[in-house]
Amino acid sequence: MSVSLPPNTFPKQYPFLTRQEFEIAAKLFIAQSRKAGDTEVWNWVEHEKVKGFGYLCRSSIVPKVMDKDAGDLEEDITPMDDVNEQRVEVVEEEDPSVGIALLDLIEFPTLLTRDEYLTVNYHIIFSTSYKVPVLYFNVCYDDGTPLKIDEIYSHLVQPLRLDDIKTAGFYGGISQQDHPTLSIPFYFLHPCETATLMRSIVEFNTSENLEEERITLEGYIRSWLSFVGPVVGLKVGIEYFLEI
Amino acid sequence: IEAPRCSYFPLLTSQVRKYFGDMMLNFIGDDADIWYDVDGTPLKWHYPIGLLFDLHTGYRPDSNSPPPLPWPVTVHFKNFPAEKLIRANAIDATQDFFMSMIKEADFLRNGSTKKVMNLSKNDQTQLWDGLWSKNYDRFWSVNYRLVINDGQTPRHIPLRIYLPDNCPVIQEPVSPVDESGNKLTLGNILHQVLPELFTSPLPSENAFAVPVIHGVIPQLDMPIIWASQNLCYPDNFLHIVVLLGI
Numbered sequence A: 001m002s003v004s005l006p007p008n009t010f011p012k013q014y015p016f017l018t019r020q021e022f023e024i025a026a027k028l029f030i031a032q033s034r035k036a037g038d039t040e041v042w043n044w045v046e047h048e049k050v051k052g053f054g055y056l057c058r059s060s061i062v063p064k065v066m067d068k069d070a071g072d073l074e075e076d077i078t079p080m081d082d083v084n085e086q087r088v089e090v091v092e093e094e095d096p097s098v099g100i101a102l103l104d105l106i107e108f109p110t111l112l113t114r115d116e117y118l119t120v121n122y123h124i125i126f127s128t129s130y131k132v133p134v135l136y137f138n139v140c141y142d143d144g145t146p147l148k149i150d151e152i153y154s155h156l157v158q159p160l161r162l163d164d165i166k167t168a169g170f171y172g173g174i175s176q177q178d179h180p181t182l183s184i185p186f187y188f189l190h191p192c193e194t195a196t197l198m199r200s201i202v203e204f205n206t207s208e209n210l211e212e213e214r215i216t217l218e219g220y221i222r223s224w225l226s227f228v229g230p231v232v233g234l235k236v237g238i239e240y241f242l243e244i
Numbered sequence B: 001i002e003a004p005r006c007s008y009f010p011l012l013t014s015q016v017r018k019y020f021g022d023m024m025l026n027f028i029g030d031d032a033d034i035w036y037d038v039d040g041t042p043l044k045w046h047y048p049i050g051l052l053f054d055l056h057t058g059y060r061p062d063s064n065s066p067p068p069l070p071w072p073v074t075v076h077f078k079n080f081p082a083e084k085l086i087r088a089n090a091i092d093a094t095q096d097f098f099m100s101m102i103k104e105a106d107f108l109r110n111g112s113t114k115k116v117m118n119l120s121k122n123d124q125t126q127l128w129d130g131l132w133s134k135n136y137d138r139f140w141s142v143n144y145r146l147v148i149n150d151g152q153t154p155r156h157i158p159l160r161i162y163l164p165d166n167c168p169v170i171q172e173p174v175s176p177v178d179e180s181g182n183k184l185t186l187g188n189i190l191h192q193v194l195p196e197l198f199t200s201p202l203p204s205e206n207a208f209a210v211p212v213i214h215g216v217i218p219q220l221d222m223p224i225i226w227a228s229q230n231l232c233y234p235d236n237f238l239h240i241v242v243l244l245g246i
Helices: A019-035 A072-093 A097-106 A151-157 A159-171 A196-199 A216-233 B013-020 B049-057 B091-110 B123-133 B136-151 B188-193 B226-232
Strands: A043-045 A054-064 A117-126 A135-140 A172-180 A185-189 A202-203 A210-212 B037-038 B074-076 B157-162 B209-212 B238-244
Touching: A019 A043, A019 A054, A019 A117, A019 A202, A019 A216, A117 A216, A135 A151, A135 A216, A151 A172, A159 A216, A172 B037, A185 A216, A196 A216, B049 B238, B091 B123, B091 B136, B123 B136, B136 B226, B157 B188, B226 B238
Parallel strands: B157 B238
Antiparallel strands: A043 A054, A054 A117, A117 A135, A135 A185, A172 A185, A202 A210, B037 B074, B209 B238
C-alpha cells in the first residue's frame, strides 16, 4: 500500500501521535526499509479480526553479547578446542578438499558459531496511553529456547547501556507486558521517556532550509528507532536516512 | 478461599502454599513457578481477581441463574506456561505491575506521571501495603488524592474494555467531557468506543451487549467521571467486561 503525503507533514500534536498517524508513519518506514535494501524485512500486521491493532514486526539474527566474566571466556575457548581436534581427524581420514574448507575456519577464528547468535522478534506497537511507538521484543537462542530477563541483560543489551537500562525501571528499562494485539508476553522498553527524547531531536529541513525542532511523520519511526533500538541489538542503517 | 475481587492471585499464593503444607504437601520451589488456571486457560496474574472472574465466567448478573460460585481454580506448581503468562517473581512483580498501572492512569488523567512520582516513598508504599493487607483506610488515604485529582477534570479516563473471544483489550483515550464541557455518561463512552455493540448511549430493553464492572451491570446514565472515581479498581483503572447475547 503506498501512502502519499505532502512533504513535511508533522504529527499534529508532536511528539505525540494518533493511531492513524502511527499507521501512516509505519507504512512510510516500511517503504524506507525496502529502499534501504534491508534483508530482514519489516512487515505490517493487523489483528485477524479487529481493526486498529496493527503493528510492525521483523525477525532478526543478532550476535550474542558475550559475558565479560573470565568464567564465560573459558567456556568459549573449550568448544573451539574440540573443533580443532575433530578437524585434525577429518583431515587425516577423509577427502582432503573437506580438510581445506575446514582450514579456512582455522584461519578466521572470528567467524561465529551457530550458538553465538540470537533470534529476536522485534515488534513496534502503538501505545494508546502514551501516544508513542513502543519497542516490544522476544528473544530465543538458536535452539528456540526463549531468554529470561537475566539472559537478556547478559546477551542482548549492549554492555555500555547495561547499567542505565537495569536501573531505569519505569524510565526506559525493560519489563514484560501483554502484547496489545497478540495478548501474549513480550519484553518491552518503557515508553514514558520517548516524548522527551523526540522533543530533543532536531532535524534539518532541506526544502525549507532550516532546522526543525520536530520530526516529520515520514522520519518519525526511523529517528525514534535509531535511538531506542541499538540498546537491544537493533540498528537503523544510514541508508534509511538517505534521500533516494 | 475467599478472595477479594480487588486483589491479585499472587497475593493468595502464600495462603495456598500453607493450605497444602498443612496437608504435608510441601512445595519446595519458588513462588514464581506457581500459576493458576480455569478450564485449561492460564489466568493472567496481573489482572485483578474480580476482573478475571467476570471475564472467564461470562456470568450475566441479570440472568436468573445464581453466580458460578465457588469458582473452581486449579493451582499448578510446575510447567509455568512462559509463552502465555508473564514471568512472575512473586510479590515484587505484582507490585511493579500495580504501580505501573497507577502511573499509566496518572498519565492518562494529567498528561504526565508527576503526581504519582511526586508521592513520597512512604505514600507509594502505603498504596501497595494497604492493598495487600486489606487495609481500606491506609489504601484510600493515598489513593483518594490520585483519584480526585485535586478537583481537576482529567484529560482522559483510565479505562480498559474486555470483549469475549480473545479480542485484544480496548484502551482508547476517552475524554470525560464533550467539546462544550458537558459530562459524558458511561453510555456515551461505550457508544463512542463500540458503536456497533452499543448503538445508542441510552439503555435499551433487550440490549445485545451489557457492561459488567465488579460483577454488576452499571447504569448507563452515570457520569463517566463518577464511575472512574467510585468504581475503578485499586490500580485506578475502570476495567469493564462487555458480555454479549441476551
